[in-house]
Amino acid sequence: MKYIDSSVFGKYYAEESLEKGADRVRAEIEKARRGEETLISSILLLGEVVSIFDKWYRRHLITEAELYEQLLCFAEDLRELMDNGALILEPISPLIFISSVRFITQYHISVGDAIHLYTALMYLPRNEEFLCSDKNLNLAAREERFLVKDPEE
Amino acid sequence: MVTLTADVTEGIKKITRDLVKEGLYKSQSEVVRDAIRQLALHYRVEHRIGREELRRRISAAGLKAGTTLTKTLREIRDED
Numbered sequence: 001m002k003y004i005d006s007s008v009f010g011k012y013y014a015e016e017s018l019e020k021g022a023d024r025v026r027a028e029i030e031k032a033r034r035g036e037e038t039l040i041s042s043i044l045l046l047g048e049v050v051s052i053f054d055k056w057y058r059r060h061l062i063t064e065a066e067l068y069e070q071l072l073c074f075a076e077d078l079r080e081l082m083d084n085g086a087l088i089l090e091p092i093s094p095l096i097f098i099s100s101v102r103f104i105t106q107y108h109i110s111v112g113d114a115i116h117l118y119t120a121l122m123y124l125p126r127n128e129e130f131l132c133s134d135k136n137l138n139l140a141a142r143e144e145r146f147l148v149k150d151p152e153e
Numbered sequence: 154m155v156t157l158t159a160d161v162t163e164g165i166k167k168i169t170r171d172l173v174k175e176g177l178y179k180s181q182s183e184v185v186r187d188a189i190r191q192l193a194l195h196y197r198v199e200h201r202i203g204r205e206e207l208r209r210r211i212s213a214a215g216l217k218a219g220t221t222l223t224k225t226l227r228e229i230r231d232e233d
Contacts, residue, residue: 010222018212019221052225061214069202070211110230133223134230152223 002028003120004039004087005132006048008151012077013070021133021151028131028151029077032086039081040127042096042119043089044112049074090119107140117141 011025081087100118130146
């Protein structure tokens with residue numbers, strides 16, 4: 001079992017030429033697809049990945065057709081991975097939200113980062129690996145004694 | 154396997170309970186999975202570009218603009 005942050009999942013949709021570590025991410029997700037690994041994340045991942053592509057559309061980096069095609073690919077991937085039990089997206093309960101707040105001041109991270117970190121902690125000791133390419137979140141996860149693996153490194 | 158905690162609002166609990174009770178879904182987690190399916194349908198497009206072509210286009214766009222998907226996520230998180 002591995003925790004996968006949105007910063008890593010997003011890399012699945014780009015080539016190595018743009019996103020360092022994209023090939024490794026692809027290998028991780030394909031491994032889960034084959035049933036050799038279970039990935040966990042917060043349901044927040046859904047909104048965060050959609051927000052990335054929406055922002056690219058607003059910046060005119062991609063067309064409307066590319067945006068919708070991308071979102072369709074993403075939705076299909078989530079559906080398939082969840083149906084196969086390869087991906088668990090943990091809902092954000094009031095308990096998770098309230099419990100994660102302490103991380104904001106403890107590590108000076110965003111509310112989203114704090115929710116990811118607390119959600120990952122809920123699955124300890126089953127998920128010792130924390131897959132993340134966000135430097136701020138990685139620092140906090142290391143403090144919480146996760147084995148942080150950044151595909152970029 | 155999909156996990157679903159019980160800490161959702163009463164309104165959502167009632168809706169999911171009713172859907173399960175009416176036999177439309179086997180469980181609450183099935184409701185979540187179907188919501189994802191609905192999202193896929195919502196974004197359905199006329200002509201598929203194809204996954205690899207899409208990856209190529211996303212990468213070319215990012216290289217041209219000097220940004221990455223990871224950097225964009227960081228910006229979004231810093232906006233809160």
